[in-house]
Amino acid sequence: MVLSELFKPEFIKIGLEAEDKDEAFEELADAFCQASRLNIREEILEAIRERERKMSTGIQKGIAIPHGKTSAVDRVSAFLGVSRRGIDYDALDGEPVYLLFMIIAPQTEIEKHLRILKRLAELLQNPQFFTDLAAQNDPAAVNGIIRKYESILTALD
DSSP states (O other): OOOHHEEEEEEEESSSSOOOOHHHHHHHHHHHHHHTOOHHHHHHHHHHHHHHHHOOOOOEEEEOEEEEEEETOOOOOOOEEEEHHHHHHHOOOOOOEEEEEEEETTTTTTTHHHHHHHHHHHHTTTTHHHHHHTTTTHHHHHHHHHHHHHHHHHOOO
């Protein structure tokens, strides 16, 4: 699955207001439910909190990938939140998080879920990807950056 298809403009929010990790989870879940017109807020929160209890998904400077599995969705779904102020996330490096890539997958799509996480990790190895994403002020522009960097990766595959 192509990340730019998961993180469509309607599944991107610039200007997250959350100050801490739990507020961020709630804001992402609320925004996802509004964009998808699904009433599965609690199921999303349960899935990502369960995963977060194992280890922080604040994986590298400024970036978190909260993710989880739930039977409340029938396909892998995602939402990207961009914070301008930074979120106290208990990240592995102790630094605030600015980009949050939330990924929710059904219990039956474990392999696809892992492929998406791997693809996202590949993109995040390029520090310019983070810089370019964080500089955008429009969800469509964010989606365009994801598409651009994915096409570069695809060309290298």
